[in-house]
Amino acid sequence: MRPWLGPEEAEAAAAAVSSGWVAQGPRVAEFERAFAARVEAPYGVAVSSCTTALHLALVLVGVGPGDEVVVPSLSFIATANVVRYVGATPVFADVEPTTLNLTAATIEAVLTPRTRAVILVHQVGTPADLDAVHGVCDPSGIVVIEDAACAIGSLYRDRPIGADSDLTAYSFHPRKVITTGEGGMLVTTSEAWAKRSSRLREHGMSLSAEARHASSSVVLERYDEVGFNYRMTDVQAAIGLVQLERLDAIVSRRRELAEAYRARLDDLPLAGMIADPPYGRTNYQSYWIELSDDFPVTRDALLQSLLDRGVSARRGIMASHLEPAYAETAHASLPITERLTRRSLILPLFHEMTEGQHERVVAAVRAAAGSA
Numbered sequence: 193m194r195p196w197l198g199p200e201e202a203e204a205a206a207a208a209v210s211s212g213w214v215a216q217g218p219r220v221a222e223f224e225r226a227f228a229a230r231v232e233a234p235y236g237v238a239v240s241s242c243t244t245a246l247h248l249a250l251v252l253v254g255v256g257p258g259d260e261v262v263v264p265s266l267s268f269i270a271t272a273n274v275v276r277y278v279g280a281t282p283v284f285a286d287v288e289p290t291t292l293n294l295t296a297a298t299i300e301a302v303l304t305p306r307t308r309a310v311i312l313v314h315q316v317g318t319p320a321d322l323d324a325v326h327g328v329c330d331p332s333g334i335v336v337i338e339d340a341a342c343a344i345g346s347l348y349r350d351r352p353i354g355a356d357s358d359l360t361a362y363s364f365h366p367r368k369v370i371t372t373g374e375g376g377m378l379v380t381t382s383e384a385w386a387k388r389s390s391r392l393r394e395h396g397m398s399l400s401a402e403a404r405h406a407s408s409s410v411v412l413e414r415y416d417e418v419g420f421n422y423r424m425t426d427v428q429a430a431i432g433l434v435q436l437e438r439l440d441a442i443v444s445r446r447r448e449l450a451e452a453y454r455a456r457l458d459d460l461p462l463a464g465m466i467a468d469p470p471y472g473r474t475n476y477q478s479y480w481i482e483l484s485d486d487f488p489v490t491r492d493a494l495l496q497s498l499l500d501r502g503v504s505a506r507r508g509i510m511a512s513h514l515e516p517a518y519a520e521t522a523h524a525s526l527p528i529t530e531r532l533t534r535r536s537l538i539l540p541l542f543h544e545m546t547e548g549q550h551e552r553v554v555a556a557v558r559a560a561a562g563s564a
Contacts, residue, residue, distance in 0.1 A: 193478070195371045196442055196543035197431075204430040216394070216423040217402045223429035224377070226436055227362075231344070232355040233379035235386035238424040238432075239393050242341040242363030245378040246274040246311065248389045248422065249337045249359040252380075255280050259308040264294050265513040266529040267313045271339055272512045280308070284513050284523040291469050292480070292509060292532060293320035296328045302524055303328075309335040314343035314353055315509060316480060316538075317369070319472035322348055322357070337361070341376075344369050345443040345475035354379045364428075369442055369477050370435035372428035393422035443475045445543050449550060450476040453539065456554045460561050461487045463535065480508055482536040488562050491535050497560040503553050508536025 208219055220238050228236035239245050255261060257279035263271050265284040275282040285298045292315040299310055310329055312320050322336075329336050340346075341363035343353040354360035357379075362368075364375040380386050391397060396419030399411065454465060463484040468474055483491055491507070498505045511533040513523050540553055 193367045193540075194542040194544065195366045196438060197371070197435075200434045201431045204434050205427050208425075208427045208430040211426075213426050215401065215425055217426045219426040219429040219433070220424050221402070223424075223432045223436075226433060227377050228379055230436060230439070231352040231360075231379060233357075233360070233381065235380050235383060237378045237380070237386055237389045237393065238429060239376045239378060239389075239422045240424060241365070241374055241422075242339070242361050242376040243270040243274060244393070244420070244422040245361035245376040246270070246337065246339060247277050248378055248392055248420075249361060250274060250278045250280070250309065251392065252359065252385045252389060253309060253335045253337070255308050255335075258306065260304060260306040262294070262299050262302055262307060262310040263512075264311075264313050264315070264529070265511045265518075265523065265526055266292055266509050266532060267315065267339070267512065268341070268510065269512045269515060269517065271311055271313055272518060275311070281306075282512075282518075282521065283307070284521070284526060284529075286524070286526045286528050287315070287532070289464060289482070289528050289532065290467070291318045291320065292316065293318060294325065295321060296324040299325060300328050303332070303334070307332070307334055309337055311337050311339050313339040313341070314346060316466065317342045317346045317475040317477035318466060319343065319346050319348040319353060319469060319474065321469070321471060323471075335359070341365075342368060342477040343475065345439050347473040349471055356381070358382065359385070364432060364435075369446070369475050370432070370439055372424070372432040372435065375424050375428045375432065392417075392419040395419040395421060442543050446476040446541060449541055449545055450479055452550060453479055453541075453554070457481065457557060460558065460563060476541060478538045479541045480536050480538050482508070482532060489560055491537055494557070494560050495537060498553075498556050501552075501556040501559070503556045504540065505553075506538045508533055508538060 224236040259280040260283045261275040272282040285302045338360040340353045362377045364372040396415045396417045398414040461484045464482040
């Protein structure tokens with residue numbers, strides 16, 4: 193992955209620096225409004241990362257010690273970590289092999305009377321089946337928090353991810369479709385949650401620094417609860433505003449490159465490749481493939497073969513329950529998760545990828561498969 197950044201982002205960042213307002217300020221507020229409008233959500237709250245957005249979401253719904261939160265093990269470890277931040281217990285559920293996402297069935301299999309929430313990851317930008325998951329969770333009062341770290345630009349039933357959800361978190365890390373360097377966004381349908389999360393990200397301060405400085409009279413802020421330092425800077429937001437304008441072009445190009453991968457690799461012995469689910473459209477934040485049993489080499493051997501040919505690929509999505517940090521966390525059997533994390537890998541895919549670079553990756557994969 194390589195972000196698509198140009199002189200426009202540099203000029204926007206420079207303008208923020210020249211303004212003298214480099215911390216959270218008017219550009220952050222503008223970015224929040226623009227992002228919320230883009231995903232058709234009522235409210236957006238910019239924060240320092242998707243991890244902090246997820247943490248705030250759990251705080252907002254009151255998850256704490258004694259509670260359980262269902263999460264996929266097949267996800268970046270932050271998805272499970274945020275549950276521990278609030279003193280709750282992550283409960284790992286398995287995923288389906290075609291989308292890499294939790295399903296209504298895999299969630300239902302691990303629910304207990306202590307389940308308070310589900311963190312539903314739209315893995316590598318592929319939408320999870322929201323209606324089905326809500327059908328299981330809503331009757332029991334279980335809150336669905338969407339981890340859309342990778343899913344800006346993806347669609348569920350022709351609507352942007354986050355459009356109709358109580359709480360959805362996004363990432364602007366450089367590996368994501370659009371970037372602010374680091375940074376994240378929490379969108380919500382609740383005005384009360386938007387206001388509270390805006391306070392919580394700034395140490396629980398009752399009003400923002402921007403509002404305080406803009407006042408024509410002396411205003412003394414209050415701190416009604418313990419908060420956090422989860423702010424985004426105006427420099428980041430300035431870059432984000434430019435990146436948001438690029439979003440449609442980025443997704444369109446990624447889909448072209450993904451279709452070319454599918455056409456050029458479809459005859460190889462693969463168990464699966466990323467694709468649109470029947471109810472949605474992915475932004476192809478990453479292009480994963482899963483090797484079949486009869487692929488000539490192992491996944492790790494394929495990664496080494498690609499590296500030897502100058503192609504930097506990566507292992508597939510990690511399985512958090514296999515990491516030392518979660519070695520003692522109880523979990524049910526996760527056969528699909530373990531198979532996918534062992535057999536899958538992610539191929540290079542970025543906006544400015546040339547035809548020659550694309551062909552080079554394909555040639556390297558085919559050579560390792562003995563089908564050059």
